[in-house]
Amino acid sequence: MSHLNQQVAKQQGIALIAVLWVVAALGIMVVGMIHVVKGETRLAAQLQRTTLDSGIADAAIRLALQQTLLANKKEFKTIEVTTVQVFDRTIQVEFIPLNGLINLNHAPIALLADAFQYAAGLPKEQATALAQAIDLERQKRNAKGEAAKMHSPEDLLRIPGIDYDLAALVMPLFTTDLEDTQRVNPLAAPLAVLTVLAQGNAALAQQVFQTRIERGDTTDTTQLSGNHLQISSTGQIAVRATLSSGDNMAVVRVWRLALSGDSHGLPWRVLGQDPPFQISTSSTPP
Structure with missing residues (x-):
């Protein structure tokens, strides 16, 4: 070739x-x-x-x-x-x-602190500090001189020290749709809120949750934190x-x-x- x-x-x-x-x-x-x-x-x-x-x-x-x-x-x-x-x-x-x-606008500081301590696992001192910061925020006055309050659980992100990860843990526990209610109705509380009311005792919260399914408004809630309970319609x-x-x-x-x-x-x-x-x-x- x-x-x-x-x-x-x-x-x-x-x-x-x-x-x-x-x-x-x-x-x-x-x-x-x-x-x-x-x-x-x-x-x-x-x-x-x-x-x-x-x-x-x-x-x-x-x-x-x-x-x-x-x-x-x-x-x-x-x-x-x-x-x-x-x-x-x-x-x-x-x-x-x-x-x-938990009523974000009217719950006492102690209940707010419990939410951060038992739902988010924060140390008591840090949880209390955040609860106090929330209390200061919700007492701020608007142009009419009224308490500005919070309009949704997402407003927690306005609080110094609360990032997205922490907010995601606690937001499902709160509401801003109630008026002046300060306590929690345990007969309607989700499991996460029951855990807060049980001071972190997950077994007790689960027991109340399961009993409530079977017995409704006759459920025994006396073992929960009585200071924050109010059974009402x-x-x-x-x-x-x-x-x-x-x-x-x-x-x-x-x-x-x-x-x-x-x-x-x-x-x-x-x-x-x-x-x-x-x-x-x-x-x-x-």
């Missing part, structure tokens, strides 16, 4: 290798694009399903509220559960008195709808409402609505 033919053959071989590399690269790009498209399709389908389920959950909340008001029930002392049917789907709806949470409630969405998951929707007080002629006043979120159907609601 002549030198010229050898050069041509070599160039053809290099060209073939280049073509193969390009084909391989295009193949990888196509596979990647297919993977991205499939992922986007799954995400869009999931978003569509969540949006639909959220709308059904909202409808379930309205139906359950209508049934409650028809029964002339405007206050709750314990957590009550019912089910409603919407489009042949069964939705569980819970009525949760908000006085089972309230018209400020959270209504929580849980709708199974398949794949061992459920969509949860929560409205916070006032059934009593000034509602400007409406059957209820919406205090706030949480964005829908998903939980495992095998988990225990918080």
Whole structure:
């Protein structure tokens, strides 16, 4: 073979290798694009399903509220559960008195300190210092000379010494939707708040929590911190709808409402609505 033919053959071989590399690269790009498209399709389908389920959950909340008001029930002392049917789907709806949470604007400093000590695991001195800082913040005056108060548990982030991680631990324990309530109703408190009321005794809190499921308002709460307890009814409630969405998951929707007080002629006043979120159907609601 002549030198010229050898050069041509070599160039053809290099060209073939280049073509193969390009084909391989295009193949990888196509596979990647297919993977991205499939992922986007799954995400869009999931978003569509969540949006639909959220709308059904909202409808379930309205139906359950209508049934409650028809029964002339405007206050709750314990957590009550019912089910409603919407489009042949069964939705569980819970009525949760908000006085089972710690009132961020009116709870005494000692109760605030207990929340940081037993829910976030802070030393007593640090927990007390944060509680005192919260008390100073909520006593600040606005332009009208009134106590400015806090408008949501997220306002804890305004307090020096409270970062996002710490706030995430304690925010679920608090509410700003109550008026002047200073104590906590243990018959409506979530497990985390019961642990605070039990001075960090998780076993006692779990015992009260389980007994409450079985016995309701006859539950013995005398072993909890009596200084911070007040069993009473309230018209400020959270209504929580849980709708199974398949794949061992459920969509949860929560409205916070006032059934009593000034509602400007409406059957209820919406205090706030949480964005829908998903939980495992095998988990225990918080």
